[in-house]
Amino acid sequence: KQEVTQIPAALSVPEGENLVLNCSFTDSAIYNLQWFRQDPGKGLTSLLLIQSSQREQTSGRLNASLDKSSGRSTLYIAASQPGDSATYLCAATQGGSEKLVFGKGTKLTVNP
Amino acid sequence: GAVVSQHPSRVICKSGTSVKIECRSLDFQATTMFWYRQFPKQSLMLMATSNEGSKATYEQGVEKDKFLINHASLTLSTLTVTSAHPEDSSFYICSASPLAGGLDTQYFGPGTRLTVL
Secondary structure, eight states: OOOEEEEOSEEEEETTOOEEEEEEESOOOOSEEEEEEEOTTOOEEEEEEEETTOSEEEETTEEEEEETTTTEEEEEEOSOOGGGOEEEEEEEEOTTSSOEEEOOOEEEEEEO | OOOEEEEOSEEEEOTTOOEEEEEEESSSOOSEEEEEEEOTTSOOEEEEEEETTSOOEEOTTOOTTTEEEEEEETTEEEEEEOSOOGGGOEEEEEEEESSGGGOSOOEEOOOEEEEEO
8 A cells, every 4th residue: 555755744944945855655666656736725736747657857946856666756946935835745646546645745834 | 728626615514414516627528536535734535536427436434325426527526425524524625637547647626625513
């Protein structure tokens, strides 16, 4: 059974800092891994999707990497801004299915 | 593109009543839709997977007779919480995938906050 863990649970940084969010998963037989953003009381916004055959994906200031062998993914945010403040969720598919297993998220606060 | 809506966004009901939540894909046909539940400070937990025209597949521990799912068209799925109780209070989020089996990115709705008094 897939389990997803995110560290740290919360992170507070000053504006402009580069940061890394970590995600680990127990079952390496994933179909894909996704990173989402969730604002308080809101739904999810998909940030990046990495297929199992890929090692990283980039979108603007965001870069996500995937290392299946070690069961890890990282989300790198460059030059953080107050608008980046949100909870970031990592989700990995379970086995060869489409079912997503989510971590508990990392709550990011970027201070002006 | 790929917008998913949910209605209502927030609902408060009395214990024992039933509540229906709608999930719509606005600009694509969703072969597969998923329903998730999120308790405060917890991660999203998959409740069930539904494919258009067939019965939903429920995750272990989710009562199918309590959480009725209907996916009657390629753009609409509904979740009915029957005889709701305070412990059913949660944030319910749906997602939709344009491909069969959901083997593509899932597009998430904005969620429905259910409060059962």
